[in-house]
Structure formats: structure tokens, C-alpha cells
Amino acid sequence: MRVTQAGEYALLGVLYLARQPVGQLTMIDQISEAEKIPKSFLAKIFQSLTHAGLVKSRQGAKGGFALSRKAEDISVLNVLEAIEGKLALQRCLEEVPDCERRDNCTLCAVFGEVQNKVNEVFSRTSVRDLMKPKDAVVRQVQQIAQVKSVN
Amino acid sequence: MRVTQAGEYALLGVLYLARQPVGQLTMIDQISEAEKIPKSFLAKIFQSLTHAGLVKSRQGAKGGFALSRKAEDISVLNVLEAIEGKLALQRCLEEVPDCERRDNCTLCAVFGEVQNKVNEVFSRTSVRDLMKPKDAVVRQVQQIAQVKSVN
DNA sequence: TTTAATTAAGAGTAAATTTATCCGATTTAC
DNA sequence: GTAAATCGGATAAATTTACTCTTAATTAAA
Numbered sequence: 001m002r003v004t005q006a007g008e009y010a011l012l013g014v015l016y017l018a019r020q021p022v023g024q025l026t027m028i029d030q031i032s033e034a035e036k037i038p039k040s041f042l043a044k045i046f047q048s049l050t051h052a053g054l055v056k057s058r059q060g061a062k063g064g065f066a067l068s069r070k071a072e073d074i075s076v077l078n079v080l081e082a083i084e085g086k087l088a089l090q091r092c093l094e095e096v097p098d099c100e101r102r103d104n105c106t107l108c109a110v111f112g113e114v115q116n117k118v119n120e121v122f123s124r125t126s127v128r129d130l131m132k133p134k135d136a137v138v139r140q141v142q143q144i145a146q147v148k149s150v151n
Numbered sequence: 152m153r154v155t156q157a158g159e160y161a162l163l164g165v166l167y168l169a170r171q172p173v174g175q176l177t178m179i180d181q182i183s184e185a186e187k188i189p190k191s192f193l194a195k196i197f198q199s200l201t202h203a204g205l206v207k208s209r210q211g212a213k214g215g216f217a218l219s220r221k222a223e224d225i226s227v228l229n230v231l232e233a234i235e236g237k238l239a240l241q242r243c244l245e246e247v248p249d250c251e252r253r254d255n256c257t258l259c260a261v262f263g264e265v266q267n268k269v270n271e272v273f274s275r276t277s278v279r280d281l282m283k284p285k286d287a288v289v290r291q292v293q294q295i296a297q298v299k300s301v302n
Numbered sequence: 303t304t305t306a307a308t309t310a311a312g313a314g315t316a317a318a319t320t321t322a323t324c325c326g327a328t329t330t331a332c
Numbered sequence: 333g334t335a336a337a338t339c340g341g342a343t344a345a346a347t348t349t350a351c352t353c354t355t356a357a358t359t360a361a362a
Binding site: 027028029043046047050057058059060061062063064065 | 305306307308309310311
């Protein structure tokens with residue numbers, strides 16, 4: 001039950017871009033080195049981020065990547081879903097669920113509720129938030145988690 | 152970011168045992184058939200459950216499995232951890248974490264908080280709870296999730 | 303206009319993990 | 333003793349994850 005390595009790398013990459021001056025293009029090489037992420041793997045990951053519209057790229061000399069919108073408008077969930085697709089803690093929660101029990105399965109229900117919470121935290125936490133001091137982030141996440149979900 | 156198939160099978164298996172009369176031994180064959188789980192895989196899974204002390208087994212003719220304690224004293228987390236080990240949404244949250252950033256990583260902090268919530272729901276939801284009507288379970292889980300964590 | 307730098311795209315592969323099966327050993331009831 | 337069941341170890345098959353490579357397209361600057 002783990003986020004993929006690619007998902008984590010994506011978050012680190014986006015976070016790195018968020019720390020650069022706005023409008024500045026940053027090369028994969030630089031991010032790869034700074035964050036100790038295999039270059040070619042990171043390149044692949046950034047392709048997905050570009051397709052998802054989270055970062056914009058420019059090819060050729062002096063090319064590179066930059067966030068395509070403000071860091072506060074990119075959620076952790078945006079980044080994770082760009083890489084992994086819709087999060088699903090369990091088969092039943094997949095976009096095309098393949099669970100026969102389906103209707104009366106309390107197991108699916110429990111996982112479903114947990115999934116809702118997880119999504120809520122990740123969608124209400126922005127890349128900008130990740131730049132705050134650690135304890136501030138922790139406080140914020142705790143607050144989000146306690147709020148009654150809107151379903 | 153998904154629970155393993157084995158973990159889900161384990162929950163279904165334990166839930167099945169919970170529905171049987173107390174003290175009655177149930178064979179793998181029966182559970183496997185009822186829940187449509189490959190027999191030899193389920194057998195393996197039940198070995199783990201036995202080792203974890205969640206179910207007791209008896210070998211030989213008329214052997215089988217039964218819960219080793221009351222369904223209300225077995226949490227969803229107990230079952231999942233018996234199969235998957237400690238849950239970890241991310242590398243940093245592993246029992247032996249291998250994250251260099253470690254100290255000031257807000258990413259780890261966010262995942263850590265989410266993990267706390269997840270664990271809280273799973274540990275406060277018992278196998279007995281899974282036998283209740285679906286909407287009762289949903290309500291209960293929502294309530295657990297809203298409560299401030301104790302850290 | 304040529305060249306060097308850089309991303310895009312996609313095929314390919316290696317390693318790890320998960321899922322599943324098999325089989326001989328062991329235990330137990332009868 | 334024999335049949336019925338789990339135990340345990342090995343391993344095979346499938347899937348996912350992690351990563352590499354190659355070729356092409358694009359761009360800036362010499």
C-alpha cells in the first residue's frame with residue numbers, strides 16, 4: 001500500500017520547480033542532480049506531468065520545464081494522479097471496478113471512506129503548502145483530516 | 152497505492168470465519184469456494200494469519216481454522232499487517248526508513264499524517280464491525296476519521 | 303545555415319514484488 | 333494404518349516498478 005517511486009519523484013520534481021524564480025526554465029539534469037533522481041526516469045515522469053498540464057516544457061537549447069500554474073493551484077493529488085491515475089486503495093475503488101461483491105460489501109465501504117479522506121487531504125494540500133515549515137504543514141493536514149467530508 | 156490482493160483475501164477469509172458458529176473449525180476448501188479465492192493461495196495466507204495469532208489452526212482430519220479471539224477484538228489493521236507488515240504509504244514511513252531527506256521533508260510529514268489517519272480507521276474498525284449493515288459501517292468510519300488523532 | 307543543446311516519444315529491459323501453485327512432510331481422527 | 337487436513341519450503345507465472353536507450357523533433361546561437 002505504497003505510493004509509487006515515480007509518484008514521489010514527481011512531487012519532489014514539482015516542488016523543486018516551485019522553488020525556482022517564476023518563469024525560469026529548469027533542466028531535467030539540474031533537478032535530477034539536486035534531488036538525486038535517475039535522470040532518464042525523471043525525464044519520463046516529467047513527460048507525464050507535461051501531458052497532465054501541470055508543467056510546461058520547452059524543447060531545444062535553453063529549454064527546460066516550469067510549472068504551468070502557480071504552486072498554490074497545484075495539489076498533491078494533481079501530481080499523484082498525473083503519474084498513477086486515480087488513486088484506488090482497493091479493486092472496488094478502481095475507475096472500472098472489478099469486484100463481484102460490490103453491492104453489500106462493507107469492506108469496499110470501509111476502504112471507500114478511507115479513500116475519501118486520503119483524497120481530501122491530498123487535494124487540499126498544494127505544492128505551495130509543501131514549501132511551508134514542516135510543523136505548519138502538519139498542523140494544516142491534521143485540520144483537513146478532521147473536517148467532515150462532503151459526500 | 153493499493154492494498155495487496157492477499158490482504159483483501161485475508162480480510163474476506165477472517166470475515167468468513169467470523170460468520171461461523173464460535174468454536175467451529177472451517178476448512179480452507181470451504182472458504183476458498185465460498186469467497187472465490189484460489190485455494191492454495193488462501194492456504195498460504197492463512198499460514199500468515201496463524202503465525203500472527205489471529206486464527207488458530209488444527210491439522211489433520213476434521214482440522215481447519217477458527218478465529219483465535221472474538222471478532223470485535225480483531226481489527227482490520229491486525230489482519231492487513233499480518234499479511235503486509237506495517238503499512239507504509241511511502242518509503243519514509245517504512246519501519247527502517249530509507250529517506251535521506253528525512254529531517255525537514257514536508258512530503259514525509261504529509262504522508263505521515265495521512266498514514267496516521269488511515270491506521271486510526273483501520274485499527275478502530277473490527278472484523279465484527281464489518282458484519283454490520285453497510286451504512287452503519289460507513290457512519291462509524293466517518294466518525295473515526297473526524298476525531299483528532301492522538302499523537 | 304549549421305551545430306549543439308535539449309525535450310518528446312516510445313520501445314525495450316531488468317529487477318522486484320505479488321500472485322499462485324506444487325509437493326512432500328506432518329499431524330490428527332477414525 | 334489410512335484418509336484428511338494443515339505446514340512449510342520451493343518455485344513458477346504474472347504483474348508492476350524502475351529505469352535505459354534510441355531516434356526524432358525543436359530551438360537557440362554561432
